[in-house]
Amino acid sequence: MDRTRSRFQNMKDQKREQKSAFALRYEEKKDDSPRVIAKGEGYVAENMIEKANDHNIPVYEDETLTELLGELSINEKIPEELYEVVAEVFAFIYKVDKKQKA
Numbered sequence: 001m002d003r004t005r006s007r008f009q010n011m012k013d014q015k016r017e018q019k020s021a022f023a024l025r026y027e028e029k030k031d032d033s034p035r036v037i038a039k040g041e042g043y044v045a046e047n048m049i050e051k052a053n054d055h056n057i058p059v060y061e062d063e064t065l066t067e068l069l070g071e072l073s074i075n076e077k078i079p080e081e082l083y084e085v086v087a088e089v090f091a092f093i094y095k096v097d098k099k100q101k102a
Helices: 002-017 043-054 063-069 080-101
Strands: 020-025 035-041
Touching (some): 035 043
């Protein structure tokens, strides 16, 4: 019994350590709200983060937001309950872009 419990705990720990990544899009003139345009876990998430870094796309890390975005599908609009948190992400990106241009 203890071995089984230990094995399941190891699986849960591995899942917790597995990266998740999401790409969001919001274009003021095109979109009425932000959307999830890509998502991935594990190797796919690591690849997304690597590509973002390669192209100087800011990466914002927030475990709670990651969990909430994990419930959404690709091309799904961000629910209004998440607007404030997502606005923080876009503010972060704006600041990083501004620094890179300076």
